Amino acid sequence: MVEIRDLDYTADGSTMIGRLAVPDGNDTRPAVLIAHEGGGLDDYQKGRAARFAELGYVAFALDYHGGGTPLPDETAIERRCRDLWFEPERIRALARAGLDLLLAEPRADPSRVAAIGYCFGGALVLELARSGADVKAVVGFHPRLATRRAQDAANIRAKVLVCVGTEDPLVSPRERLAFEEEMRAGGVDWRMNLYGGTEHSFTNPTSDAADRPGVSYHRVSDDRSWRAMLDLFDEVFA
Amino acid sequence: MVEIRDLDYTADGSTMIGRLAVPDGNDTRPAVLIAHEGGGLDDYQKGRAARFAELGYVAFALDYHGGGTPLPDETAIERRCRDLWFEPERIRALARAGLDLLLAEPRADPSRVAAIGYCFGGALVLELARSGADVKAVVGFHPRLATRRAQDAANIRAKVLVCVGTEDPLVSPRERLAFEEEMRAGGVDWRMNLYGGTEHSFTNPTSDAADRPGVSYHRVSDDRSWRAMLDLFDEVFA
Numbered sequence: 001m002v003e004i005r006d007l008d009y010t011a012d013g014s015t016m017i018g019r020l021a022v023p024d025g026n027d028t029r030p031a032v033l034i035a036h037e038g039g040g041l042d043d044y045q046k047g048r049a050a051r052f053a054e055l056g057y058v059a060f061a062l063d064y065h066g067g068g069t070p071l072p073d074e075t076a077i078e079r080r081c082r083d084l085w086f087e088p089e090r091i092r093a094l095a096r097a098g099l100d101l102l103l104a105e106p107r108a109d110p111s112r113v114a115a116i117g118y119c120f121g122g123a124l125v126l127e128l129a130r131s132g133a134d135v136k137a138v139v140g141f142h143p144r145l146a147t148r149r150a151q152d153a154a155n156i157r158a159k160v161l162v163c164v165g166t167e168d169p170l171v172s173p174r175e176r177l178a179f180e181e182e183m184r185a186g187g188v189d190w191r192m193n194l195y196g197g198t199e200h201s202f203t204n205p206t207s208d209a210a211d212r213p214g215v216s217y218h219r220v221s222d223d224r225s226w227r228a229m230l231d232l233f234d235e236v237f238a
Numbered sequence: 239m240v241e242i243r244d245l246d247y248t249a250d251g252s253t254m255i256g257r258l259a260v261p262d263g264n265d266t267r268p269a270v271l272i273a274h275e276g277g278g279l280d281d282y283q284k285g286r287a288a289r290f291a292e293l294g295y296v297a298f299a300l301d302y303h304g305g306g307t308p309l310p311d312e313t314a315i316e317r318r319c320r321d322l323w324f325e326p327e328r329i330r331a332l333a334r335a336g337l338d339l340l341l342a343e344p345r346a347d348p349s350r351v352a353a354i355g356y357c358f359g360g361a362l363v364l365e366l367a368r369s370g371a372d373v374k375a376v377v378g379f380h381p382r383l384a385t386r387r388a389q390d391a392a393n394i395r396a397k398v399l400v401c402v403g404t405e406d407p408l409v410s411p412r413e414r415l416a417f418e419e420e421m422r423a424g425g426v427d428w429r430m431n432l433y434g435g436t437e438h439s440f441t442n443p444t445s446d447a448a449d450r451p452g453v454s455y456h457r458v459s460d461d462r463s464w465r466a467m468l469d470l471f472d473e474v475f476a
Contacts, residue, residue, distance in 0.1 A: 160434075166418055173418075177411060180404055183434050190434040191462065196398075196421050197428075224429070227469050231462070 002053040006068065007060075011097035012090055017068025018098060019046040019061040021053035022107050030237045031108035033099055033128075033135075034061040035121030037201065038081045040070030044206055045118070057233075058108040062098025064091075064124060081120045088127055088149045095128035099135070112136060112237045115158070116229065118203060119170075120144055122162070129156045136236040137161070139229045141203045142168055145179040153186025160190035161232050163225035165198030169214035193228055195221040240291040244306065245298075249335035250328055255306025256336060257284040257299040259291035260345050268475045269346035271337050271366075271373075272299040273359030275439065276319045278308030282444055283356070295471075296346040300336025302329075302362060319358045326365055326387045333366035337373070350374060350475045353396070354467065356441060357408075358382055360400070367394045374474040375399070377467045379441045380406055383417040391424025398428035399470050401463035403436030407452035431466055433459040 003022040008015060018041070023029055032052050036045040041063045052059035064084075071077045084091050095115070103110050114137040117125035122143020129138045130147065132155035140162040160183065164171050176192065183190040195218070201207040202218035203225065241260040246253060256279070261267055270290050274283040279301045290297035302322075309315045322329050333353070341348050352375040355363035360381020367376045368385065370393035378400040398421065402409050414430065421428040433456070439445035440456035441463065 166422065173415060180411075180432075180434070184404065188434060189458070191459075192432040192434075194418070194430040194432060196418070196426060196430075220427070221429075224469070224473075228466070231465050231469065235462075 002050055004050060004053075007101055009097060009101055011064070011094050014066035016063040016066055016097070017041075018063045018101060019049045019068075020101070020105060021049035021059045022105065023053045023056050023058065025107075027107070028109040029056055029058045029107055030112035030114070030233065031058040031060075031102050031105070031110075033095075033102050033113065033115040033125070034059060035064065035095065035098070035115065035117030035124045036061065037118045037204065038077050038120035040065045040077075041068055042070045042206070044204060058102070058105055060098060060102035060105070062095070062101070064094040064098070064121070084120075085123075086148070088130075088147065091124050091127045092131045095124050096131070096133070099128065099133065110134075114139065114233060114236065116141070117143060119201060123147070126160070129158045129160060131155065132157060137232050139163070139232065141225055142171065142200050145171055145175050147182070150182045150185070153182045153188055156186055156188045159232065159236055160188055161193065161228060162190075163193045163195065163221075163228065165195050165200065165202050165218065165221060167198055167214065168200040170200050193225060195224065240288055242288060242291075245339055247335060247339055249302070249332050252304035254301035254304055254335070255279075256301045256339060257287045257306075258339070258343060259287035259297045260343065261291045261294050261296065263345075265345070266347040267294055267296045267345055268350035268352070268471065269296040269298075269340050269343070269348075271333075271340050271351065271353040271363070272297060273302065273333065273336070273353070273355030273362045274299065275356045275442065276315050276358035278303045278315075279306055280308045280444070282442060296340070296343055298336060298340035298343070300333070300339070302332040302336070302359070322358075323361075323382075324386070326368075326385065329362050329365045330369045333362050334369070334371070337366065337371065348372075352377065352471060352474065354379070355381060357439060361385070364398070367396045367398060369393065370395060375470050377401070377470065379463055380409065380438050383409055383413050385420070388420040388423070391420045391426055394424055394426045397470065397474055398426055399431065399466060400428075401431045401433065401459075401466065403433050403438065403440050403456065403459060405436055405452065406438040408438050431463060433462065
């Protein structure tokens with residue numbers, strides 16, 4: 001049986017409500033920090049924490065907007081993400097606050113931690129990596145790749161995997177090449193899985209409901225990127 | 239016990255000698271066609287056939303230069319690959335001849351076939367795919383991506399995975415983007431795994447001996463790309 005708990009905490013001046021999921025047993029387990037999409041912490045991402053716990057990981061789906069719920073509309077999402085975008089230190093603090101909650105769970109093994117994120121949450125876990133955090137792996141799914149602190153790639157200790165759709169209007173070929181250059185300059189152990197015919201938010205079955213151009217669920221790429229992530233976890237948590 | 243046989247056959251006017259490896263048992267098994275690097279069929283690639291058979295696949299390491307041995311030197315390799323490059327129909331015929339040998343093995347399941355290739359052998363299996371061959375998956379490792387028959391991508395029935403190092407001097411970012419455009423136009427189920435800090439021939443432990451700039455073995459990327467290939471096989475042979 002998986003144990004589920006919603007945890008309140010304060011970060012960036014707001015009350016956050018994240019979702020912790022802990023697998024059955026008493027041993028310490030590898031731990032996964034999950035950063036939701038720009039829209040906010042929804043039921044789908046909360047369910048992901050439980051899915052990880054079923055696989056034997058302690059998982060914490062952090063909240064970086066507040067209240068543990070999605071933002072009300074696109075305007076609010078764009079404003080919030082844009083504001084954060086210009087302040088990488090705020091992004092990192094939001095990530096760090098979530099990581100601290102995860103590490104406070106006694107079942108989480110602090111020497112075996114990964115952070116994954118979706119969309120803006122992908123940018124968030126990449127910023128966490130750039131801050132030099134002691135996480136073994138960082139995975140971004142259709143992540144914002146650009147950063148205002150490219151020089152901090154030299155701090156990255158995690159193995160980095162980014163999973164990007166070729167038809168993602170938010171991650172242009174130019175942005176991919178800039179990321180490649182950043183990772184090269186930083187000497188990072190990194191890779192990019194590029195999925196053909198795949199748009200933004202391809203991991204989220206609720207994407208199609210939004211009916212936005214360039215945004216859609218892609219089951220095959222979702223499965224493949226999930227598998228690639230688990231392969232990386234096998235590698236770093238072996 | 240794995241059964242190993244060297245098979246003579248004629249293709250492109252030459253006598254070829256490929257290496258067949260068959261797993262223990264009497265059932266039909268998924269089958270893998272292996273296309274060596276531009277240098278020729280060496281002991282390392284022959285050993286790969288046995289490695290597949292140990293995993294339960296019928297495997298045939300084809301020979302596309304002749305004699306079942308490597309070419310003598312870089313000049314011969316460059317001349318041979320350049321000559322073939324301008325004649326995609328010859329490349330396809332060489333690939334097809336190897337595939338026919340593989341399919342002639344009664345233990346090979348003709349409905350579950352993959353083709354993998356390295357360096358120029360990657361170009362060869364991609365041409366096989368462009369010819370419309372009934373293979374379920376094609377994997378290119380540090381493959382030559384360019385083709386003189388880009389319009390034939392529309393014929394591709396295989397799921398395509400290419401594994402490329404960011405520091406491969408033979409596969410430029412421009413060539414990657416052209417391949418992306420080709421796959422998009424052809425409506426192919428494809429993806430590219432891009433490995434940071436990784437040069438040409440990263441799958442071959444003997445690469446370092448050549449002491450050529452931009453060419454070196456990369457154990458981690460070798461392991462990761464092998465894992466990605468097996469994940470794809472699990473997907474298409476399930």
